[in-house]
Amino acid sequence: MPCSLFAQEMNLKTGENLNKVELIASIEAGFLSVLSHKVQFSNSGDYFDYKSDGGQDVLFPVRRYSVEIRKGRNAVILLYQPLGLKTQVLLENDLTVDDLTFPASTGINLLYNFPYYRVSYLRQLNTKNESFRLEVGASLQLRNTTITFESIDGSLFRTNRNVGPVPILKLRARKYFDKPFFAEFEADGFYAPVSYINGSDNEVTGAILDASVRSGYEFNQNSSAFLNLRYLGGGAVGTSDNVDGPGDGYVRNWLHFLTVSVGMTYKFD
Numbered sequence: 566m567p568c569s570l571f572a573q574e575m576n577l578k579t580g581e582n583l584n585k586v587e588l589i590a591s592i593e594a595g596f597l598s599v600l601s602h603k604v605q606f607s608n609s610g611d612y613f614d615y616k617s618d619g620g621q622d623v624l625f626p627v628r629r630y631s632v633e634i635r636k637g638r639n640a641v642i643l644l645y646q647p648l649g650l651k652t653q654v655l656l657e658n659d660l661t662v663d664d665l666t667f668p669a670s671t672g673i674n675l676l677y678n679f680p681y682y683r684v685s686y687l688r689q690l691n692t693k694n695e696s697f698r699l700e701v702g703a704s705l706q707l708r709n710t711t712i713t714f715e716s717i718d719g720s721l722f723r724t725n726r727n728v729g730p731v732p733i734l735k736l737r738a739r740k741y742f743d744k745p746f747f748a749e750f751e752a753d754g755f756y757a758p759v760s761y762i763n764g765s766d767n768e769v770t771g772a773i774l775d776a777s778v779r780s781g782y783e784f785n786q787n788s789s790a791f792l793n794l795r796y797l798g799g800g801a802v803g804t805s806d807n808v809d810g811p812g813d814g815y816v817r818n819w820l821h822f823l824t825v826s827v828g829m830t831y832k833f834d
Contacts, residue, residue: 588833589633595826597627607812620652638689649678663812672717704733745783752776769803797822
């Protein structure tokens with residue numbers, strides 16, 4: 566075949582690959598273990614330890630859903646992560662939350678609900694190595710937090726709710742060994758003064774890290790299964806400038822979670 570015709574054929578094939586749109590759906594399920602989780606509302610409030618005093622010393626079910634739209638070297642990922650921890654404990658010590666004190670020996674219901682929605686963009690950097698793929702990009706996450714403290718008899722109650730956008734950097738890498746086995750690393754991370762981003766006069770520092778490693782097996786070109794180990798951590802500290810009370814708006818909230826899950830991925834051509 567003449568070189569010019571061969572080059573035209575290769576360009577045509579490359580163009581077809583670049584124009585091909587793939588839809589990849591993924592679901593995973595497993596358990597979550599709390600490594601550390603503490604929260605404080607108002608400067609006068611207690612720095613409450615959920616793991617030692619709030620019943621988060623057990624395992625919680627966890628799920629995760631995502632859809633990826635890929636075209637050539639570009640990918641857009643839509644993610645939904647439900648995340649809600651409900652516990653019920655008998656307080657050993659007094660607990661003050663936003664100027665309200667729950668006395669020791671009070672039965673209390675605790676809710677830490679932190680589902681989030683995330684849209685990500687990734688660009689593949691390398692194209693010549695078929696056994697290794699490296700992608701970088703960014704994400705925008707919508708936090709949707711509800712934190713409540715309620716005595717079992719309903720007489721004492723405090724809640725804190727927050728919705729807002731969080732910009733994140735993203736990295737993903739996949740390495741194939743002897744096909745069909747592969748390993749993958751993925752991380753979404755952010756650490757910055759929140760006031761610098763949203764223009765607030767009050768200094769609030771926020772952080773998030775969602776990082777995972779997984780090993781997987783590809784059954785065919787369309788479906789695969791994997792085992793995933795994930796670290797999910799972050800939080801914020803500072804005083805909000807939108808204070809309706811009760812309390813002075815100060816919040817300190819840091820969490821460190823570990824999840825173990827299995828999942829399935831299916832590609833729709």
